[in-house]
Amino acid sequence: xxxxxxxxxxxxxxxxxxxxxxxxxxxxxxxxxxxxxxxxxxxxxxxxxxxxxxxxxxxxxxxxxxxxxxxxxxxxxxxxxxxxxxxxxxxxxxxxxxxxxxxxxxxxxxxxxxxxxxxxxxxxxxxxxxxxxxxxxxxxxxxxxxxxxxxxxxxxxxxxxxxxxxxxxxxxxxxxxxxxxxxxxxxxxxxxxxxxxxxxxxxxxxxxxxxxxxxxxxxxxxxxxxxxxxxxxxxxxxxxxxxxxxxxxxxxxxxxxxxxxxxxxxxxxxxxxxxxxxxxxxxxxxxxxxxxxxxxxxxxxxxxxxxxxxxxxxxxxx
Amino acid sequence: xxxxxxxxxxxxxxxxxxxxxxxxxxxxxxxxxxxxxxxxxxxxxxxxxxxxxxxxxxxxxxxxxxxxxxxxxxxxxxxxxxxxxxxxxxxxxxxxxxxxxxxxxxxxxxxxxxxxxxxxxxxxxxxxxxxxxxxxxxxxxxxxxxxxxxxxxxxxxxxxxxxxxxxxxxxxxxxxxxxxxxxxxxxxxxxxxxxxxxxxxxxxxxxxxxxxxxxxxxxxxxxxxxxxxxxxxxxxxxxxxxxxxxxxxxxxxxxxx
Numbered sequence: 417x418x419x420x421x422x423x424x425x426x427x428x429x430x431x432x433x434x435x436x437x438x439x440x441x442x443x444x445x446x447x448x449x450x451x452x453x454x455x456x457x458x459x460x461x462x463x464x465x466x467x468x469x470x471x472x473x474x475x476x477x478x479x480x481x482x483x484x485x486x487x488x489x490x491x492x493x494x495x496x497x498x499x500x501x502x503x504x505x506x507x508x509x510x511x512x513x514x515x516x517x518x519x520x521x522x523x524x525x526x527x528x529x530x531x532x533x534x535x536x537x538x539x540x541x542x543x544x545x546x547x548x549x550x551x552x553x554x555x556x557x558x559x560x561x562x563x564x565x566x567x568x569x570x571x572x573x574x575x576x577x578x579x580x581x582x583x584x585x586x587x588x589x590x591x592x593x594x595x596x597x598x599x600x601x602x603x604x605x606x607x608x609x610x611x612x613x614x615x616x617x618x619x620x621x622x623x624x625x626x627x628x629x630x631x632x633x634x635x636x637x638x639x640x641x642x643x644x645x646x647x648x649x650x651x652x653x654x655x656x657x658x659x660x661x662x663x664x665x666x667x668x669x670x671x672x673x674x675x676x677x678x679x680x681x682x683x684x685x686x687x688x689x690x691x692x693x694x695x696x697x698x699x700x701x702x703x704x705x706x707x708x709x710x711x712x713x714x715x716x717x718x719x720x721x722x723x724x725x726x727x728x729x730x731x732x733x734x
Numbered sequence: 735x736x737x738x739x740x741x742x743x744x745x746x747x748x749x750x751x752x753x754x755x756x757x758x759x760x761x762x763x764x765x766x767x768x769x770x771x772x773x774x775x776x777x778x779x780x781x782x783x784x785x786x787x788x789x790x791x792x793x794x795x796x797x798x799x800x801x802x803x804x805x806x807x808x809x810x811x812x813x814x815x816x817x818x819x820x821x822x823x824x825x826x827x828x829x830x831x832x833x834x835x836x837x838x839x840x841x842x843x844x845x846x847x848x849x850x851x852x853x854x855x856x857x858x859x860x861x862x863x864x865x866x867x868x869x870x871x872x873x874x875x876x877x878x879x880x881x882x883x884x885x886x887x888x889x890x891x892x893x894x895x896x897x898x899x900x901x902x903x904x905x906x907x908x909x910x911x912x913x914x915x916x917x918x919x920x921x922x923x924x925x926x927x928x929x930x931x932x933x934x935x936x937x938x939x940x941x942x943x944x945x946x947x948x949x950x951x952x953x954x955x956x957x958x959x960x961x962x963x964x965x966x967x968x969x970x971x972x973x974x975x976x977x978x979x980x981x982x983x984x985x986x987x988x989x990x991x
Contacts, residue, residue: 443991481832484991503735503834511832517825521757526750527829533746534833536739578829 431495432456433508433586433617434480439489441475441641449475451641452489457634459494459585462612463619464628464649466726467638473621474514476638477590481511493586507535510584512575514591514621520564524555527563528578535582542581549577553607569600576604580611587611588619593627605631625723629653637726660718661698663688666711675704689718735834743835744843751847755813762813763855766805770859773801774866777923789925789956794867799950800922803884805859807917807945808909810852810885814844814892815905822896827989837983841893841976848889853881869953876952876961883968884945890975897982897989916942926958944968 434457441450450472457463467473478484480491482502491498493505518527525546532542550556553573558566563574572592579587589608593601601624608631612618622628628635628649635652637645645652665686673680678701679691688710690701705712735743755762774794782793789796821827830840863869871877891908899905920942926934937943938959948964951957957964983989 478991482990483828483831485986503836506832506834509832513825513828515825517828519821519824519826526753530746530750531829531833534743534830534835536735536742536834538742 431459432492433459433461433494434619435490435492435495436476436480437490439476439479439491440487441472441479441484442487449641450479450487450489453638453641453643455636455643455646457586457617457619459617460612460615461617461634462608462632463617464632464635465619465621465638466625466628466635467621471638472641473638474590477511477513477588477619477621480588481509482506507582508585510579510582510587512572512579512587512589512592514594516571516575518563518575518578521562523560524550524563524566524574524577525559527574528581531578532581537582545581545583546577549580550574553577554603569596572596573600573604576607584616586617586619590621591623592620593622593624601627625726657694659692661690661692661701662716662718663690663701663705663712664714665705666713667709669710670708673705673708673710675701735836739834740836740839743833744839744846747830747835747840747843748846748850751813751817751844752850754817755847755851762809762851763858766809766855767858767862770801770805771862773797774863778866789927789954791954791956792867795869795954796925796950797923798863798867798869799953800920800946802856802859802863802953803946803949804917804922805855806852806881806885807888807942808913809855810848811888811892811895811913812909813851814848814889815896815899815909817847818844818893818896819899819902819905822899822989823902831989838980841890841979841983844893845886845889848892849882849885852885852889856881871953872955873952876948879965880945880948880952880968883965883972884949887945887968887972887975890972890979893979894975894982897979897987916940917946920946921958922946941967941971 434455436453436455438452438454439450440448440452442448453472453476455476465473465476475484479486480493480498482498491505493508496505496508498505522530525543528546528550529539529542532545533539537545546559547556550559553576555566555570555573555577558570563571566574572595576589576592579589592608593604596604605627608618608620612631618631620628620632632649635645635647635649636643662683665688668685669682669688671682673682673688675690677696680701681689683689688705690698692698692701702712774797777797778794782797785793787793818827821830860869895905895908919937920940921937926937926943926947929937944959944964944967947957947959948961948968951961951964981987
């Protein structure tokens, strides 16, 4: 019996949270938004779906949560085929869309409680869950405020609370931190990391690649309706061929700095940019600068590493 | 979803709808009470006293059922059309579309919201009418059934209008240019007997004639059309409107991309 239960638990944990097979979408005007994409997101993963505007991210999410009708292909959520039992599949999914999509005249608590009702949660339980998630997201004191009176960041958190009220196993967030200030973004990251650690699978689309790198373990890059990359962030970054570092100098930097094997640019009197190819060591740069009597006070990446990779991949595909 | 879960979803929509129109009662409930009071004063008291009897009743008694029915038709229609179009406009309809709530529950929730407003306004108008005349109900059964059928039919019609509407003009065109003329020409203020044969025949193509006369039969016991025919016509239109509304929801017309 114990072995049977163990086998069953093992089988269930092997089921991917999301499986997309040959998914296509051609809109009425003939535009092919998705060209037969395949994607798998494992249970418990924190997954980033990245791509430039119009790449097909929102279309993919729209199909998963039934706001967009697919042209062909198959989508399964925790092994439930959306063509066979969309209602059952929807119970697994919580969705936080890009645009605010709630009635701005309704109060925050009503919005969350009503959403619970649409999932069949009794009123009392819905009220408890609304309190739990509005508190967790720090907007409980705004519960009786009409949602139009809330700030942009609060509205985003309200949409997260609404998406979580039926406690989905898969949370999909479409640009959740767009237009949110840094402090609030960090607190949302902490919250998302916490619920991911508690077992919720999360799929995230974002334009902030720093966000994807900070939060996600796996990543897919979609461009012009096709998946051009699908791997772990670690393995993706290992393939990064070149990084550009910005160095702040203590003394005024000379007009021309030459270090053999490196491209060095002076961007202003106290700033240098150095390109470091894969296989090179930045220690060499420091040694050389030290020899020239140039001391470095601080150093940072010019762009987020993932951003450099993203640009390479998308431009390479284009 | 289990039946119990579907019931929760249904009640959530109904509760939300009722809360919505009660919150803006000055826009949803008050106008009908004022408009109908004016009708009672002008047509019932001032002009009606010079008209004399119609269909064996004072003119005031004759117009009251038609005016109550007019309130039911316009309110059940406008509640659903404005609420559902509003949810499309601000995208909050997506809250329902992404949920497992079945389409028929969504439709019934909105329709029952429309019915409840139609009935509430009808009660207000009836109470107002009692200041001007006394009413005795000829058949409570006919009154209740025809009120439910009519409010259902026009709530469904409002839903169809809302699905196709692209802007706020589109939700006022049908009530202004179709519904109101049909109501006025539906025998609210006159008996079909007063019309020449040709125009009486044309009037019988107007579905509001059956609605108004069936309700008038329930209240006063007189009607220009046969009651079974009236029930049949309203029932048929209701079934067609429900089937078409379900088709729109199932196909995702103007709701899903």
